[in-house]
Amino acid sequence: xxxxxxxxEDLTMTLRAGHGKTILRSVSVxxxxxxxxxxxxxxxxxxxxxxxxxxxxTPPEAAVHGTVRVLGTDVLSLRRSRLQRFRAxxxxxxxxxxxxxxxxxxxxxxxxxxxxRANRNLxxxxxxxxxxxxxxxxxxxxxxxxxxxxxxxxxGMLQRVVIAAAVAVEPRLLIADEPSTALxxxxxxxxxxxLRRVARRTGAGLVLVTHNIEVAASVCDRLxxxxxxxxxxxxxxxxxLHRPLAEYTRALIEATRAVSGATDRDDFPGNxxxxxxx
Ligand SMILES: Nc1ncnc2c1ncn2[C@@H]1O[C@H](COP(=O)(O)OP(=O)(O)OP(=O)(O)O)[C@@H](O)[C@H]1O
Ligand SMILES: [Mg+2]
Numbered sequence: 001x002x003x004x005x006x007x008x009e010d011l012t013m014t015l016r017a018g019h020g021k022t023i024l025r026s027v028s029v030x031x032x033x034x035x036x037x038x039x040x041x042x043x044x045x046x047x048x049x050x051x052x053x054x055x056x057x058t059p060p061e062a063a064v065h066g067t068v069r070v071l072g073t074d075v076l077s078l079r080r081s082r083l084q085r086f087r088a089x090x091x092x093x094x095x096x097x098x099x100x101x102x103x104x105x106x107x108x109x110x111x112x113x114x115x116x117r118a119n120r121n122l123x124x125x126x127x128x129x130x131x132x133x134x135x136x137x138x139x140x141x142x143x144x145x146x147x148x149x150x151x152x153x154x155x156g157m158l159q160r161v162v163i164a165a166a167v168a169v170e171p172r173l174l175i176a177d178e179p180s181t182a183l184x185x186x187x188x189x190x191x192x193x194x195l196r197r198v199a200r201r202t203g204a205g206l207v208l209v210t211h212n213i214e215v216a217a218s219v220c221d222r223l224x225x226x227x228x229x230x231x232x233x234x235x236x237x238x239x240x241l242h243r244p245l246a247e248y249t250r251a252l253i254e255a256t257r258a259v260s261g262a263t264d265r266d267d268f269p270g271n272x273x274x275x276x277x278x
Contacts, residue, residue, distance in 0.1 A: 003032065004031070004033075004072070005032055005033045005034070005070070005173060005205040006029075006069060007069045008027055008066070008067075009066055009067045010026050010065070010066040011050070011066035011068060012024055012026055013049065013058060013064050013065075013229075014063045015059070015061055015062050016061050023046055024046050024049055024050065024053075025229040025230045026230070027050055027229070027230070033172070033203070033205060034203050034205055035205050036196060036206040036220045036222075037205070037208070037221070038216025038220035038222070038237070039207060039210075039216075039226060040212070040216050040252065041211070041227050041252070045228065047177075047226055048177055048209060051209050053075075054070055054091065054173065054207065055075070056070075056075035056078055056087065058076065070090065073086060089119065090172045090173060091174075091175065092165075092166035092173070092174050093166070093177070094166050094195070098158040098159045098161070098162045099158065104151060106149075107146075107147070108145055108147075108149065108150065109147070111161070111165060112127075112135070112165050112168060115165065115169055116131070119169060130168050131146065131164070131165075145157070145161065156191070159191050160194065163194065163198060167198045167199075170202060170204075173206075176207070176208050176209065188215070196219035213240075214257075216237075221237060222236055225246065232249065233248070233249045
């Protein structure tokens with residue numbers, strides 16, 4: 001058995017205010033090192049809440065039961081400063097809108113190097129070298145991009161810059177919450193497969209949060225289907241996609257196919273075997 005990357009066990013969150021709504025209901029999800037997990041389900045299912053719990057973040061107004069261990073550390077019980085340190089060293093979050101992650105007043109070089117310098121205690125030259133390497137990994141021209149400001153590059157390029165920033169700190173776990181909804185479908189597919197490749201290359205695990213089962217299936221080893229705060233189904237991508245157990249999963253697959261217009265099974269490769277060198 002490979003070392004567990006994370007283990008969410010029986011995680012329940014209930015809002016204290018209002019009617020005491022339960023937003024997560026006994027959620028259990030785990031992954032081993034290097035695995036890619038897709039969290040899928042409709043809006044409000046609890047995908048982002050589950051992903052944020054892996055960062056040790058819970059809504060302040062929620063009563064929380066259950067445990068979340070990342071690399072063996074119980075992240076929900078860490079004090080703020082220890083948690084920030086743990087996160088900086090081990091986990092990177094790629095947010096939905098790349099423009100929201102960068103400071104428009106600073107050049108891309110500053111954006112890429114400041115976290116590395118702060119968390120890894122690197123010299124300016126070493127941080128710049130690593131930033132250039134990370135930009136190359138995501139297919140960008142380091143010399144050009146390092147000299148640019150965020151407004152000078154396209155949304156697609158900026159999304160790659162954000163991915164480069166995430167991998168530059170060499171996290172054990174990458175969390176991407178709808179990483180590309182701001183992009184068109186083709187760029188979205190490109191960004192997500194890029195994310196998977198860099199995760200593989202660095203040996204990082206990946207949690208991909210998306211509405212789109214087709215997108216998740218194209219890069220993830222396993223899928224976790226959520227609805228209304230509960231996990232309705234979990235299994236290998238192949239199982240969930242081709243032999244779904246839950247009626248809800250079947251409906252989700254149908255809905256995705258209807259939207260994408262895809263009927264060819266080749267569009268649903270469930271490819272846990274994408275080549276590692278690309
Ligand atoms: N901080 C919070 N305060 C109050 N309610 C919250 C908070 N965070 C999440 N919720 C509620 O918890 C439920 C799950 O939200 P969550 O954001 O995890 O869903 P999601 O699956 O990520 O949805 P989406 O696909 O729309 O992003 C929703 O009903 C949401 O309104
Ligand atoms: Mg969400």
